[in-house]
Amino acid sequence: MNKLNHLLTELELLKKEGRYRPLTVWDSAADTWMELGCRRILQLSSNNYLGLTNHPDMKKAAIEAIEEYGVGSGSVRTITGTLRIHEVLEQELAAFKGTEAALVFQSGFTTNQGILGSMLGQEDIVISDELNHASIIDGIRLTKANRAIFAHKNLDQLEEHLKASGSYRSRVVVTDGVFSMDGDIAPLPEIVELAERYDAIVYVDDAHASGVLGRNGKGSADHFNLHGRVHIQVGTLSKAIGAVGGYMAGSQLLKDFLIHKARPFLFSTSQPPAVAATCLAAIRVLQSSSDRMERLWSNTEYFRGKVRSLGFDTGQSETPIIPIIVGTPEKTMQFSDRLLQEGIFAQGIVYPTVALDKGRVRLIITANHTIEDLDFALDRLELAGKQFGLL
Known part of the structure; x- marks a missing residue:
């Protein structure tokens, strides 16, 4: 008998609940746009706030x-x-x-x-x-x-x-x-x-x-x-x-x-x-210099205002961390996967990190994002948000 079978049971439960997520392996340096396989993906989940990496x-x-x-x-x-x-x-x-x-x-x-x-x-x-x-x-x-x-x-x-x-x-x-x-x-x-x-x-x-x-x-x-x-x-x-x-x-x-x-x-x-x-x-x-911080906050205010005007629930965000509340773990991960299809990496965050009904994709804005990057993301978010009944 495999003494680690209980671990397999736990993993199967995670999959059933929609909380299982394999590691995403990138093919380029941490930046605003990154290589994933043969695709160029806009990164919206990195903690690289000031683009210093x-x-x-x-x-x-x-x-x-x-x-x-x-x-x-x-x-x-x-x-x-x-x-x-x-x-x-x-x-x-x-x-x-x-x-x-x-x-x-x-x-x-x-x-x-x-x-x-x-x-x-x-x-x-x-x-x-x-x-x-x-x-x-x-x-x-x-x-x-x-x-x-x-x-x-x-x-x-x-x-x-x-x-x-x-x-x-x-x-x-x-x-x-x-x-x-x-x-x-x-x-x-x-x-x-x-x-x-x-x-x-x-x-x-x-x-x-x-x-x-x-x-x-x-x-x-x-x-x-x-x-x-x-x-x-x-x-x-x-x-x-x-x-x-x-x-x-x-x-x-x-x-x-x-x-x-x-x-x-x-x-x-x-x-x-x-x-x-x-x-x-x-x-x-x-x-x-304070230039990077000024760009960070300018990008943040622009993006958060646009996301909220679309009708997304961003909770109590006051900083470059901008969650979009989705709901159940399964729906959250499906929404995250849909955004990836559209060229955006926005990692789903689910229970137990957040409440069971408060799954979200957590978007993080950086100083290195351009307005063109942010507008690209807004267009894709609106499309996916309508498909998932979030707007």
């Missing part, structure tokens, strides 16, 4: 770092894996974010796991928005801390949890800066005010706000002018920054603690030097 400064930095340092670091950071390029990246990240220190992890996912999994104990409580990213949820699961969930952006519920948590050693309020499935922005000023009233720590995951919100992409704390009032900022180097990795921006005390306690940091080899150099180059590109 092919920026010449970043390519040059990667090549030079390989020549100087080789292709790998050789070890974890606490042994021989901390190279000068890692140190410089963290110094410039801290300056960019306006914090005392920064610490780089291998991904945004491991950043949340490393911080939450190490800093909280059974004497503490973490209070989390119900729509926070899976990495936050998993990070909380790794702790022995008590936990409370408040309905999405529901400040009254958040305050109720804060009122009831006075006996704990520390209280940590965790929220995404921009929510990845709906594209809405956390009410961070109000969250900070409540946290200060009840002496709580504010922890913000800016994965989808880095490079998107704030001056030159500094994130949600800068966007709301909350410098010094957000205790822990998590960012990604994998989306708008165009490479891969994640980081904590906060106090030197927290950095020193995480170096000794965060398991993903302690037990994973550090970023290849080429990646660290690429991320450093991206931070410098962001600070040199």
